[in-house]
Amino acid sequence: MLQKIPSLNQLVHELSRLPGVGPKTAARLAYHILRSPDDFVQALREALKGVKEKIHECPECFSFTEEQDVCHFCxxxxxxxxxxxxxxxxxDIERIESSGVFRGRYHVLHGAISPLDGISPQDLKIQALLDRLSPGPEGEIRVTEVILALDADLEGDTTVLYLAKILKDMNIKTSRIAHGVPIGGDIDYIDYRTLGRAIENRVQV
Amino acid sequence: MLQKIPSLNQLVHELSRLPGVGPKTAARLAYHILRSPDDFVQALREALKGVKEKIHECPECFSFTEEQDVCHFCxxxxxxxxxxxxxxxxxDIERIESSGVFRGRYHVLHGAISPLDGISPQDLKIQALLDRLSPGPEGEIRVTEVILALDADLEGDTTVLYLAKILKDMNIKTSRIAHGVPIGGDIDYIDYRTLGRAIENRVQV
Known part of the structure; x- marks a missing residue:
């Protein structure tokens, strides 16, 4: 039947381009939307328009913002x-903010170095980060500490190694967030690589 | 951070009203949409508009259609x-069509009788079905067989019982689709109610 209702097909096609939405989920969503009141569909369309028209990257930290100039963190x-x-x-900023532990500024790389995917340091906001870290016009030190909160995967590790080398030469105190057993985690169920890292990075009590 | 970007919040809110989309999935989708090219968002908005503007219920069988008058099945x-x-x-029509076994007309009830949810026969397209089943203006029999392809749950069963009683009085041959072990199904993994039904409805070979 689907092929006989072009508008429905079109919506299924567009929805199935979203991440984690397969053809079956897309069809289910499309039927739901078809049965929804007009004002819901209108609200969804307005919301889609809103994010594209109102949100831009902060020129300082490259996070998303709706503010006129820099974002509210900057x-x-x-x-x-x-x-x-x-x-x-x-x-990621949202997750870190919800921990309530960090009260400094952020910098969004918009990805991580990944030779396999053809993402090199030039494709990321790394030069902009180095500009922020360099001394001010009168040689004053503006940033003294950098915390690397990147994903614990190959790309994140590669990016950490790359940045750590540069930042060491700039004499900036650099750290990466700890890897270990999650709070509430049962050691029985932790993979051996995480457990190995947790033992290496043990903290004196 | 989310609460500081109203447009993003709004999109998350609208997306989380879709079935099976929780707040986390909605946030993930919203960030994806934010990073998507403008033309994808535009296409999605047009598709949403299309289904609401172009699709209507067939006045005969109450399925969805984009045709001027009745749907292509009717x-x-x-x-x-x-x-x-x-x-x-x-x-459901789409699923039945893909089986290729049925070559008659359809009738969509738009739900099933559910006293718990306050859905009574009057809320469904049951009167319209009875109108279709009644003899023509010159007393000619128009429909001789009705197949009830309703869900195998409490609401479906209730609706089958309700319709079977009426249709019996109208002398229309009525059947419901068989319940049993799915093709490719392993008897070890079939619940006892399905298996019981499969045995009751055994077919001579």
Whole structure:
């Protein structure tokens, strides 16, 4: 039947381009949308328009923002100016903020170095990060500490190694977030690589 | 961070109203959409508009259609006129068509009788079905067989019982689709109710 309703096919096609949405899920969503009231569909269309028209990258940290100029993190003078947390994606900032532990600035790389996917340091916001880390016009040190909060995968590790080397030469205190057993995690169920890292990075009590 | 980007929040809110999309999935989809090219978002918005503007219910069988008048099933004179397959949802038609076994007309109830959810026969397209089944203006029999292809749950069973009683009085041959072990199914893994039904409805070989 689907092939006889072109509009429905079209919506299934568009929805199935979303991540994690296969043809069956897309068809289920499309039928749901078809049965939904007009105002829901209108609200969804407006929301889609809104994110594309109103949101832009912060020129300072490259996170997403709806503010006129820089984002509210870069604008917030109550946050530490000399500490930058480097993340892969804007969504990561939200997770870190919810921990409530970090109160400095952020910098979004928009990805990680991945030779296999053809992503080199030039494709990421690495030069912009180095510009932020370099001394000010009168030679004053602006940033003293960088925390690398990148994913614990091959690409994240590669990016950490790449940045650590450069930052060491710049004399900036650099750390990466710890890997280990998750809080509430049962050691029985932790993979051996995580457990190995947790033992290596043991903390004195 | 989310609460600081109203447009993104709005999109997450709208997406999380879709079935099977929780807040985390909605946030993931919203970030993906934010990073997508403008033309994808535009295409998605157009597709959403299309399904609401172009698709309507067929006045004959109440399936969805984009045709001017009745749907292509009701229009198709090559299909048997005297046999109607009753389904709960338009999407069910697609499944039945893919089996290739049925070549008659359809009738969509748009749900099933469910006293718990306050859905009574009056809320479904049951009167319209009875109108289709009643003899023509000159007393000629138009429909001789009705196949009930409703879900194998409490609501489906209730609706089958309700319709079977009425159709029996109308002298229309009524059947429901068989329940049993799925093709390729392993008896070890079939629940006892299905297996019981499969034994009751055993077919001579």
């Amino acid at each position: 604008k917030d003078m109550m946050r530490a100016q000399d500490s930058i947390c480097v993340v892969e994606d804007p969504a | 229009k198709d004179m090559m299909r048997a006129q005297d046999s109607i397959c009753v389904v709960e949802d338009p999407a």
